[in-house]
Amino acid sequence: MGLKSVLSAKIEVKANKDVFHDVFIHKPHHVSTMCPMHIQDCELLEGVFGTVGSKISWAYKHEGKKMISKQIIEAIDEEKQITTFKEYEGDIVNKYENVKATFHIDAKDDTDLVCWTIEYERPNEDLPELISLMEFIVSLIKAVDDHHANMN
Template identity: 70%
Template sequence: MGLKSVLCAQIEVKANKDVFHDVFTHKPHHISTMCPLHIQGCELIDGVFGTVGSKLFWTYNLEGKKKISKQIIEGIDEGKKVITFKEFEGDLVDKYDSWKATLHIEQKGEIDLVCWTMEYERPNENAPELINLLDFIIGMTKAIDDHHVKRN
């Protein structure tokens, strides 16, 4: 049995908060044009964009190294603006026993927050916490925000 870990981040955004849910749910293949330094591609390998059970193939650059991730969309809640991805093949599950990320949108007063929660299982104490991946996700979120703010 591995060691369960959870990392969370809340990022204040200037763009319309609905943009993030829409992009990650219905248009993930557009993300590489919004933050090309982070994401190089997203392809649909099974299903339909925006539906539970769909499978995505991501290519990304983490700390100067090309990485891949095949993920299934485990859940979508349009009303609460929540989407959950689970990696079933790729660089993360090659080294970790499991990995899941949930994106949800919160509003605190006038502030819109993009919130990410990563849940994963380290195989042993020698496997590092995924702080570098959380930093990557924060940077990607800020790049997507900047892309939409500049466009509008």
């Protein structure tokens, strides 16, 4: 059994919160056009975008390296705008185990927050926490937010 870790981030956004749920769940293939510095490609491998059991492949650049992430959508709660992805193949799961990411939208007062939580296991203490991956995700959310905020 590995060392279990959980990282979370809540990012305040200017664009309408519903935009993020729509983009990351139903139209992830549009992300590469919104922020090509982060995401180079998103491909549907199996199923239909926005449905449980669908498999998606992401090509992205992180820490100067081209990387791949293959995920399956494990759960979607449209009403609460919560989605869980399980990483099943790619650069991250080559080193880390049981990698899951949960995406949800939170609204407090007049503030909309995009929230990401990454759960994973490190096989040993020599492997670093995925802090740089969370920083990448925060930067990605900000780029998508800027893209949509500038459209208005």
